[in-house]
Amino acid sequence: MTTALKLSNAQKATLGKALIVSSLSRNEREALLACATAVRCQPQDILFHDGDTADYFYSVLSGYVRLYRPGSDGREADIRICEPGDSFGECLILDGCDYNYSAQVMEPAILARFNLEKVRELLEDQPRIGIAIVRSLSQHLLSTMDCLASDRMQTAPQRVASYLLTHCTPNGGTASLRLPFQKSLLARKLGLAPEALSRAFSALRTAGVTVSGRSIAISNMDMLQQI
Missing domain, CATH: 2.60.120.10 (Jelly Rolls)
Known part of the structure; x- marks a missing residue:
């Protein structure tokens, strides 16, 4: 400092x-x-x-x-x-x-x-x-x-889904966002262990969530909202 x-x-x-x-x-x-x-x-x-x-x-x-x-x-x-x-x-x-x-x-x-x-x-x-x-x-x-x-009240996938929905940029039925920080910091922010965050992202693949580094794409907003 x-x-x-x-x-x-x-x-x-x-x-x-x-x-x-x-x-x-x-x-x-x-x-x-x-x-x-x-x-x-x-x-x-x-x-x-x-x-x-x-x-x-x-x-x-x-x-x-x-x-x-x-x-x-x-x-x-x-x-x-x-x-x-x-x-x-x-x-x-x-x-x-x-x-x-x-x-x-x-x-x-x-x-x-x-x-x-x-x-x-x-x-x-x-x-x-x-x-x-x-x-x-x-x-x-x-x-x-x-x-x-x-x-x-929320499972790990629901916490991640909630974060994505409140921070993404919608484009019709799809959306995208780029994390402003590393995924390890997102895990801390959501009260998850890093491995729990990885499992949550894996579970959200069925809702069309794909992760590449800090970039996240959502292909089905409706399904993510249901989660």
């Missing part, structure tokens, strides 16, 4: 569309963004470990970040894959001193890194920033509940 730099105007514009910033006035937005710097990260960079003292929260400008919790037996449980526009760690603004999960960069990424102490100092004079943070946390909670329900 390189030395932190000032946010560029383009990066500020990108952040302006993020949920944690988008509802703020211009002055509030500028005050919050003044607490942030840009950091460029490489794949496998560790941003922080579970239990580390929390100094920052983050917003993803480009790339992907994996949030996970290590177990005592050495295994790791994936919690969330953060995509451009997502933020993480902002719950520590309101409560907590240590990170309660680990964060690892999975693709070349540029992140906005917010100083927690500086943001906390803003809240007394700029309470609407706190409301924006709560709104972001509420969205995280709802998204987590949706993921949990999906994990409990």
